[in-house]
Amino acid sequence: xxxxxxxxxxxxxxxxxxxxxxxxxxxxxxxxxxxxxxxxxxxxxxxxxxxxxxxxxxxxxxxxxxxxxxxxxxxxxxxxxxxxxxxxxxxxxxxxxxxxxxxxxxxxxxxxxxxxxxxxxxxxxxxxxxxxxxxxxxxxxxxxxxxxxxxxxxxxxxxxxxxxxxxxxxxxxxxxxxxxxxxxxxxxxxxxxxxxxxxxxxxxxxxxxxxxxxxxxxxxxxxxxxxxxxxxxxxxxxxxxxxxxxxxxxxxxxxxxxxxxxxxxxxxxxxxxxxxxxxxxxxxxxxxxxxxxxxxxxxxxxxxxxxxxx
DNA sequence: TCCTCCCTGTTC
DNA sequence: GAACAGGGAGGA
Numbered sequence: 001x002x003x004x005x006x007x008x009x010x011x012x013x014x015x016x017x018x019x020x021x022x023x024x025x026x027x028x029x030x031x032x033x034x035x036x037x038x039x040x041x042x043x044x045x046x047x048x049x050x051x052x053x054x055x056x057x058x059x060x061x062x063x064x065x066x067x068x069x070x071x072x073x074x075x076x077x078x079x080x081x082x083x084x085x086x087x088x089x090x091x092x093x094x095x096x097x098x099x100x101x102x103x104x105x106x107x108x109x110x111x112x113x114x115x116x117x118x119x120x121x122x123x124x125x126x127x128x129x130x131x132x133x134x135x136x137x138x139x140x141x142x143x144x145x146x147x148x149x150x151x152x153x154x155x156x157x158x159x160x161x162x163x164x165x166x167x168x169x170x171x172x173x174x175x176x177x178x179x180x181x182x183x184x185x186x187x188x189x190x191x192x193x194x195x196x197x198x199x200x201x202x203x204x205x206x207x208x209x210x211x212x213x214x215x216x217x218x219x220x221x222x223x224x225x226x227x228x229x230x231x232x233x234x235x236x237x238x239x240x241x242x243x244x245x246x247x248x249x250x251x252x253x254x255x256x257x258x259x260x261x262x263x264x265x266x267x268x269x270x271x272x273x274x275x276x277x278x279x280x281x282x283x284x285x286x287x288x289x290x291x292x293x294x295x296x297x298x299x300x301x302x303x304x305x306x307x308x309x310x
Numbered sequence: 311t312c313c314t315c316c317c318t319g320t321t322c
Numbered sequence: 323g324a325a326c327a328g329g330g331a332g333g334a
Contacts, residue, residue, distance in 0.1 A: 001328065057329080108328055109318085143317045145329070161330080190311070199330080207328065256320080256327080296313075297328065
């Protein structure tokens with residue numbers, strides 16, 4: 001289940017293998033995997049991958065089109081020049097001056113691997129980007145929730161999911177993140193955990209890092225978001241940044257399927273304090289950890305160490 | 311704001 | 323053979 005640290009790890013292991021390489025052809029093995037921009041797929045032929053980066057849980061590939069495709073009029077060319085209305089975030093600098101963007105969401109089981117030229121698709125291969133002698137990028141996804149969107153920069157800036165994303169939790173200071181929490185959570189009736197999972201509040205947090213950061217900040221996940229005091233929000237901001245940074249350092253968490261783009265597992269699962277440890281003893285007080293469902297997600301916490309705010 | 315759905319492999 | 327894993331869209 002790739003969240004921010006796992007996607008970041010995949011970016012770091014995939015990028016060096018494919019940046020600068022040219023896509024010779026694309027094979028779509030599962031049509032629904034390409035969720036937007038199927039009409040742009042032919043333009044990928046001869047396109048050069050100029051960068052691989054991340055925003056929230058999205059893996060982004062920046063492409064420079066082949067000269068023969070660069071000035072092809074596209075159906076939406078006029079709209080592309082119009083400034084997006086109310087876009088909260090502009091294009092990340094890492095995309096540079098690109099012509100086209102591939103935006104991948106790995107959801108639960110998406111993964112990338114670069115295979116030698118001529119390798120046949122595997123059981124769960126959904127998309128193949130053929131790089132000629134440089135090999136073949138496989139996008140594998142057992143549960144088929146993952147997707148790829150082929151977008152021009154203007155399409156990305158008009159994509160509601162993209163424009164509504166909250167800040168990157170590691171791009172700002174803990175104080176700024178805490179202040180952002182205070183602003184965006186005031187008046188929220190939802191639980192603090194539900195709010196952390198909301199990508200419009202903060203980008204890239206999933207079930208693992210929500211549970212882990214709430215434990216580290218000593219906040220009961222069922223607490224009402226609006227009731228969590230500022231002091232605890234600062235603790236939460238620091239805790240979230242700590243677990244995300246530590247996980248990136250350990251190349252993410254491998255629960256079941258997750259592997260980076262070199263096939264390696266992460267190690268942060270060995271550091272879990274609560275996630276997946278229902279009924280085990282709390283590392284802090286020794287009491288049995290409790291569990292519940294929040295937003296339909298399994299939630300584990302320590303009823304003694306984590307304070308409930310109502 | 312919360313629930314259901316999407317999907318398949320693993321576990322109970 | 324049912325329960326479970328869960329991000330996000332869409333609907334109640």
